[in-house]
Amino acid sequence: MAERLLLFATTARGTEDLLAAELKDLGAKRIRQDRGGVRFLASLDEALQVCLWSRIAMRVLYPLGEFDAPGAEGLYEAAASVPWEEHLTTHHTFAVDATLKDTTHAHSGFVALKVKDAIVDRLREKLGARPDVNTRDPDVSVVAHLVRDKLSLSLDLCGDPLHRRGYRVRPTAAPLKETLAAAILRAANYTGEEAVVDPMCGSGTLLIEAGLIARRRAPGIARSFAVERWPGMGPRARELLADMRADARRNERKVEVPLLGFDKSDEALEAASRNVKAAKLFEEIRLSEGDATHPLPVPEGGGLLVTNPPYGDRLGSGGQKGMKTFYFKLGESLRSLQGWRLWVLSGNPAFESAFHLRPIARRDLWNGPIECELLGYRAQGPQWAMEREESRPHANPTRNSGPRPARSETTLGPAHEPSDVAPMRPQHEGEEDA
Numbered sequence: 001m002a003e004r005l006l007l008f009a010t011t012a013r014g015t016e017d018l019l020a021a022e023l024k025d026l027g028a029k030r031i032r033q034d035r036g037g038v039r040f041l042a043s044l045d046e047a048l049q050v051c052l053w054s055r056i057a058m059r060v061l062y063p064l065g066e067f068d069a070p071g072a073e074g075l076y077e078a079a080a081s082v083p084w085e086e087h088l089t090t091h092h093t094f095a096v097d098a099t100l101k102d103t104t105h106a107h108s109g110f111v112a113l114k115v116k117d118a119i120v121d122r123l124r125e126k127l128g129a130r131p132d133v134n135t136r137d138p139d140v141s142v143v144a145h146l147v148r149d150k151l152s153l154s155l156d157l158c159g160d161p162l163h164r165r166g167y168r169v170r171p172t173a174a175p176l177k178e179t180l181a182a183a184i185l186r187a188a189n190y191t192g193e194e195a196v197v198d199p200m201c202g203s204g205t206l207l208i209e210a211g212l213i214a215r216r217r218a219p220g221i222a223r224s225f226a227v228e229r230w231p232g233m234g235p236r237a238r239e240l241l242a243d244m245r246a247d248a249r250r251n252e253r254k255v256e257v258p259l260l261g262f263d264k265s266d267e268a269l270e271a272a273s274r275n276v277k278a279a280k281l282f283e284e285i286r287l288s289e290g291d292a293t294h295p296l297p298v299p300e301g302g303g304l305l306v307t308n309p310p311y312g313d314r315l316g317s318g319g320q321k322g323m324k325t326f327y328f329k330l331g332e333s334l335r336s337l338q339g340w341r342l343w344v345l346s347g348n349p350a351f352e353s354a355f356h357l358r359p360i361a362r363r364d365l366w367n368g369p370i371e372c373e374l375l376g377y378r379a380q381g382p383q384w385a386m387e388r389e390e391s392r393p394h395a396n397p398t399r400n401s402g403p404r405p406a407r408s409e410t411t412l413g414p415a416h417e418p419s420d421v422a423p424m425r426p427q428h429e430g431e432e433d434a
């Protein structure tokens with residue numbers, strides 16, 4: 001393999017710019033954002049730093065090529081043209097994972113099978129024997145992505161996707177992916193120096209990711225990577241990663257800021273507690289029962305309040321009207337917290353108007369198949385609450401989806417945020433040379 005590798009890291013759509021910025025911090029060069037991922041150039045050393053340290057990337061792929069692959073025969077021929085003998089031996093196991101978009105093939109399994117057959121046949125011809133397939137724990141993971149008749153083939157440096165940090169031992173309904181939680185914290189410019197509160201913490205993902213940042217802990221410290229088992233590059237990768245892991249452990253630091261989670265569900269708190277323990281952040285993160293539509297005992301001095309309220313589709317909601325009332329009450333409760341920055345990921349289009357606070361930053365992003373908005377706010381403090389109290393009775397939240405009244409505009413402060421928030425919308429194309 002060449003001295004510098006041209007790699008592609010995948011990420012949730014709408015977070016490409018955040019991943020690009022993180023990759024730049026990790027030493028990547030020639031960074032180019034694409035839809036759902038970022039291309040970059042890295043030495044083996046830098047590529048391994050990305051595997052160990054990227055909080056946002058889901059996979060790190062080493063592209064082998066892009067081919068025209070019409071029909072079943074085209075698929076086979078395209079896959080057979082790759083020099084697999086450079087990447088696999090007869091003693092290493094492999095598996096093929098296929099994804100499809102706009103193709104005439106009905107099943108990804110069929111595409112994976114064709115690619116697998118081509119690999120096996122080529123290696124039998126070149127090496128006189130074939131490697132075994134191991135779909136559960138392969139040494140070499142081949143990723144096939146077919147869009148119409150264009151087949152991309154890559155090797156996955158990570159194996160298990162990077163969101164599997166190893167701490168999610170007890171999920172709840174609708175947990176965020178760990179990598180998406182990290183992207184949200186990066187969008188909120190969280191660097192580990194502020195208190196964090198998640199008033200609806202569910203299984204605790206946002207808090208745990210904040211804890212890892214505050215602890216300066218490498219998100220991949222507790223796992224291994226497929227590249228460590230690759231023929232050729234494996235031994236060098238193992239050696240480099242052993243040093244990187246030791247460095248990472250040495251450079252961890254004590255968490256000096258409060259990290260607090262609330263939820264009204266016992267089941268969610270139980271799951272969060274187990275996950276926090278598995279993440280070895282039991283002393284750093286405090287969890288309590290609480291209702292976010294009522295004042296919560298948050299620490300003085302402010303910080304980052306970040307959360308992912310129920311969207312109303314999967315969690316049972318009492319209908320859209322019930323959700324609007326819930327969001328309105330949430331807005332009433334959270335906006336009066338003096339000195340707090342609020343960041344909310346919502347997948348319910350009714351959230352923004354019902355929450356009734358003017359965002360100072362926003363971005364569209366995808367939480368799996370759900371299109372969401374990430375909204376940034378600055379809480380107004382008790383002064384706001386007093387003014388609201390004086391002007392009661394206030395409007396019915398379910399009817400309050402039109403433009404804000406002029407008085408609110410002045411009360412709610414600046415429309416454009418000063419220095420501590422990320423740009424209003426992600427850039428979609430662009431190249432950076434570090």
Ligand SMILES: C[S@@+](CC[C@H](N)C(=O)[O-])C[C@H]1O[C@@H](n2cnc3c(N)ncnc32)[C@H](O)[C@@H]1O
Nearest residue numbers: 175176200202203205263264265268291292308
């Ligand atoms: C979408 S889930 C949060 C998922 C979380 N980010 C995770 O990664 O696991 C929403 C959470 O809000 C909680 N919740 C709903 N209403 C609440 C309320 N009034 N006060 C506190 N928590 C509430 C639910 O119990 C659920 O755990």
